[in-house]
Amino acid sequence: MVLTERFRPLFPITEERSYLFAGGLAPAAIPVKAAIDGWSDRWMFDPMYHRARYFDEWENLRSRLAAVLGADPGEIAIVDNTSRGSNLAVQMIRAPAGANIVTDPTSHPSAVWPWLLPDRGPVEVRSVPDGPSSTWMKRIESLVDGDTIAVLVSHVDARTGFRHDLRELADLTRSCGGYLIVDAAQSAGAVPIDAGAAGVDFISGTLMKWLLGPPGLGYLYARREHVESLAPPHVGYVGANRDGRPDEPGNLSYRPGAVRHEIGLADLPGIAAARRGLDIILEAGIPDIERHVLELTGRMIDGLTERGIHVLTPARRTERGGVVAFHFDGAVSLCRQLRRMGVDVWGYPEDDRVRADPHLYNNPGDVDRLLEGIDAYRRARDPARASTG
Numbered sequence: 001m002v003l004t005e006r007f008r009p010l011f012p013i014t015e016e017r018s019y020l021f022a023g024g025l026a027p028a029a030i031p032v033k034a035a036i037d038g039w040s041d042r043w044m045f046d047p048m049y050h051r052a053r054y055f056d057e058w059e060n061l062r063s064r065l066a067a068v069l070g071a072d073p074g075e076i077a078i079v080d081n082t083s084r085g086s087n088l089a090v091q092m093i094r095a096p097a098g099a100n101i102v103t104d105p106t107s108h109p110s111a112v113w114p115w116l117l118p119d120r121g122p123v124e125v126r127s128v129p130d131g132p133s134s135t136w137m138k139r140i141e142s143l144v145d146g147d148t149i150a151v152l153v154s155h156v157d158a159r160t161g162f163r164h165d166l167r168e169l170a171d172l173t174r175s176c177g178g179y180l181i182v183d184a185a186q187s188a189g190a191v192p193i194d195a196g197a198a199g200v201d202f203i204s205g206t207l208m209k210w211l212l213g214p215p216g217l218g219y220l221y222a223r224r225e226h227v228e229s230l231a232p233p234h235v236g237y238v239g240a241n242r243d244g245r246p247d248e249p250g251n252l253s254y255r256p257g258a259v260r261h262e263i264g265l266a267d268l269p270g271i272a273a274a275r276r277g278l279d280i281i282l283e284a285g286i287p288d289i290e291r292h293v294l295e296l297t298g299r300m301i302d303g304l305t306e307r308g309i310h311v312l313t314p315a316r317r318t319e320r321g322g323v324v325a326f327h328f329d330g331a332v333s334l335c336r337q338l339r340r341m342g343v344d345v346w347g348y349p350e351d352d353r354v355r356a357d358p359h360l361y362n363n364p365g366d367v368d369r370l371l372e373g374i375d376a377y378r379r380a381r382d383p384a385r386a387s388t389g
Helices: 002-010 030-045 047-051 054-069 082-091 109-116 133-141 166-175 224-229 268-284 286-306 331-340 364-381
Strands: 076-079 100-103 124-127 148-154 179-183 202-206 218-222 324-327 346-348 353-356
Touching (some): 002 268, 002 286, 076 082, 082 109, 082 218, 100 109, 109 124, 133 166, 166 179, 268 286, 286 324, 286 364, 331 353, 331 364
Parallel strands (some): 100 124, 148 179, 179 202
16 A cells, blocks of 8 residues: 555544545645645735736646546636536537437436526436446447437446446447536546547536545536537636727637636635645556555455445446445444544435545555444444344
């Protein structure tokens, strides 16, 4: 666990707690917090310093996001969250009469709802039914046809941890002339993404999870040909050329690249902090992070399975990332008890599901602490059934 030895000291929370919810909100690393503090101090005593550097920090963040996503900086727009990016992608696409979209239970509602807005034409929503991961592609193929305008998926499913094959999906979507729109909130920073090589059309995501940044910042990747051919649904001074007066007829033109989809000033202290988080990710190397989290999630899956607990996440390494989900009666109660024991995971009351998301700062001891906490909870509830599911 060389990765943990290098980067765990940057996360003070690890001295006190086993924090296993990177896919909800990652803890602040020392350099990330220092960036926010430093920005605020400068703002207090020398605002002009920041005023002169608005867009330098912005472009630094853009270039780092491009490196994470396997993209060109000109294909990255900085937005405020994943949902904004998903909405923006949908707004750029004009659906012809009779069009349909294909989605599945991995998709966040914010990726589907924009298609249903009243100012858009009617679009049929086709939903892939739940089922085993081994038959997922066959089930989606049965719904895609020549009228499919878009296929929507989460790269890594927040409910189960299942990881989609983006290249396979892009090939399928391209065969019908549609767009592949991907939510990478649970994958970017934990597993490698090469948007260009995979042929993905749009990717939206957030900085506050696996990319170790603060809340309030996200991104949209738009494939180069879409950046230039699909008109922005909104416009502001950041994305438009500012030659001449805006009230002159025909004066509106857009800046080259995905920046044309940015409207106004973004969260500047957040950008400074997010850049430091991305520096950690890029220094560690996403392939190494992937190997690390797969080792930890594998250890977790094995331990849960040995205890008779129903694990929702696929065991195959190629079909998962950093998210592990499992069923546990009284999930919320379990998570409250674990928190009192210094272990942070998340429980979902609607389906008694627990999620645990280890990252580069976690080690095998954190996983073992989770498993030991589950054992202790079971003993307290029913000593006679402490080893049953």
